[in-house]
Amino acid sequence: xxxxxxxxxxxxxxxxxxxxxxxxxxxxxxxxxxxxxxxxxxxxxxxxxxxxxxxxxxxxxxxxxxxxxxxxxxxxxxxxxxxxxxxxxxxxxxxxxxxxxxxxxxxxxxx
Numbered sequence: 001x002x003x004x005x006x007x008x009x010x011x012x013x014x015x016x017x018x019x020x021x022x023x024x025x026x027x028x029x030x031x032x033x034x035x036x037x038x039x040x041x042x043x044x045x046x047x048x049x050x051x052x053x054x055x056x057x058x059x060x061x062x063x064x065x066x067x068x069x070x071x072x073x074x075x076x077x078x079x080x081x082x083x084x085x086x087x088x089x090x091x092x093x094x095x096x097x098x099x100x101x102x103x104x105x106x107x108x109x110x111x
Contacts, residue, residue: 036063036066036071039063040056040060040063042082043059044059046082052108053109054107054108055107059104059107062100062107063100063104066097066100067096073091073092073093073097074093074101077091
């Protein structure tokens with residue numbers, strides 16, 4: 001649970017500490033992309049390693065709602081987000097991306 005929560009909190013913190021981004025092309029631009037699968041898989045793996053039960057379909061649906069620009073920022077920094085080495089003030093994820101990533105917590109079964 002700690003690692004999963006850490007990953008999600010890190011992603012949300014990255015967004016929260018970054019400046020409010022510009023137009024990212026709208027929600028849903030990541031639907032079905034390989035990048036969306038990478039992010040969803042990382043969240044699911046992190047949850048499993050932390051003994052957290054997570055609804056994988058829910059995670060996929062949430063990640064699919066990220067704009068293409070936000071998704072690219074998360075994917076480009078995924079390893080750093082997972083290991084905590086990313087400087088969270090350098091990413092410029094949109095406000096919509098913040099709300100979307102925060103909704104990942106709703107995917108934890110029993111939450």
